[in-house]
């Protein structure tokens with residue numbers, strides 16, 4: 001963003017919008033709505049051409065094939081987009097965003113239709129390995145309670161690991177970034193352990209720590225701790241000398257320099273660290289759950305695979321995607337709020 | 349008037365072995381209370397070094413510095429400092445930047461009201477909640493000046509605060525700085541490479557020469573205030589200082605090159 005001479009004033013709309021650069025007309029948006037309707041029509045109208053596949057033999061007898069949920073979803077999407085349109089008419093920001101995304105939504109709807117036709121209609125992609133959207137979406141609500149317990153199990157571990165790891169990371173980061181002795185002793189260790197994926201410790205951690213959830217939490221703590229302390233330390237050490245010096249001429253004590261100069265200066269790095277740690281923790285969580293857990297989405301994937309219920313694997317992946325997206329959006333929200341003083345970070 | 353700052357035969361050498369730079373060689377200077385003194389000279393003549401020594405941000409190898417008879421041993425809020433690039437805290441609003449001195453000294457709660465006062469004093473009312481990246485260069489320097497002045501320092505040290513500004517903003521800020529100096533009856537030491545700026549603001553102008561850094565001459569301005577830049581006396585003094593600087597520049601080159 002160019003530096004505005006008057007504060008808190010919206011930029012005049014530029015000639016070509018760098019953020020919403022796709023066509024500004026509603027044509028693609030209308031096409032996106034039509035695409036969802038077309039996908040719905042395809043599912044209703046095209047007959048299933050089952051090439052001699054037997055339930056119970058080629059796929060399990062409880063294979064979910066009821067297309068109702070899928071059809072409701074497609075109809076709901078079309079309806080939702082159609083209802084947003086008049087609303088967007090009054091909200092120019094929303095309209096710009098919607099119209100900018102229209103091509104992507106359109107392509108998404110088409111992709112769904114193609115996927116549906118290739119699986120449930122033509123059986124070019126066959127069960128059990130390649131379920132269609134119908135099968136996955138039919139499954140999720142029927143087993144919602146079971147899925148929720150797995151989501152809860154994963155979330156508990158994840159939150160415990162991230163919170164502890166972040167706290168530990170920030171504290172050690174401050175110690176290393178501020179005290180020479182701590183830097184001397186801890187930094188080389190941090191650098192070494194930082195390159196080792198947390199999952200590599202798994203055999204040791206699971207033997208050393210009991211019960212299993214404690215071991216898993218510890219793994220997640222490892223996964224986030226090192227990145228965050230590393231970034232915290234780096235962020236503090238990148239403080240311009242002039243900021244320390246000017247603070248000293250303003251009467252700052254050592255602790256004022258730490259809490260009012262070095263730590264605020266590290267804030268952008270901390271958030272980079274937290275973002276990286278979130279991804280790494282998530283990776284560690286799923287891997288650890290797949291290797292040795294009795295609950296959680298990772299465990300659920302592994303267990304579903306064992307029973308050839310691939311529609312459950314896909315369902316778990318979709319749920320992971322949704323939960324993780326929400327989590328990342330939340331972190332972004334906090335970050336944008338905490339770093340609103342940064343140049344160019346306004347409204348992203 | 350009494351001596352506020354005394355710089356006695358101060359020598360500052362940077363580097364080790366063969367690669368040494370004598371930034372200051374036995375420099376002595378006295379600044380009176382309430383005085384406006386400018387340091388001027390070619391780049392590398394030790395202006396910043398001298399200012400940093402007074403601030404206590406650096407210490408000399410030889411000689412000593414004192415403020416009202418007390419030895420200067422480190423930075424303190426009684427010597428405010430304004431950096432060339434402002435050095436504002438990018439994460440803090442204009443108001444928070446200016447309030448820093450009060451917070452650092454633990455008097456913020458009692459003296460909160462003064463933040464608004466100083467914002468008004470430097471003409472930034474309405475920008476209290478802006479962040480540094482939203483400010484123009486001139487506005488940022490005004491914040492830096494207010495931030496230093498809120499501590500009521502015994503001397504304000506300014507290192508080319510207007511060096512990076514365009515000509516128009518520079519003159520505007522010079523006038524404002526002159527007004528602040530008169531209004532607050534403070535003592536100021538300004539490093540500059542702009543002769544007009546030095547004449548417009550100063551009681552005395554210290555001309556320095558490089559390699560090694562020395563004081564070549566100290567000029568009493570002796571013009572009435574407010575000063576007009578087109579006044580014949582102003583222009584005569586300007587010509588004299590430029591001549592002086594020109595000579596200083598030539599004298600230094602061949603004899604002392606390392």
Ligand SMILES: Nc1ncnc2c1ncn2[C@@H]1O[C@H](COP(=O)(O)OP(=O)(O)O)[C@@H](O)[C@H]1O
Pocket residue numbers: 362363369370371389390391392393394395396397398561
């Ligand atoms: N930290 C430093 N390390 C090494 N040399 C320095 C340092 N600071 C200044 N110098 C040198 O000392 C001389 C005087 O510098 P300075 O006081 O910044 O000059 P001025 O502000 O007048 O341009 C220059 O030759 C400069 O290169």
Ligand SMILES: [Mg+2]
Pocket residue numbers: 395396
């Ligand atoms: Mg300088």
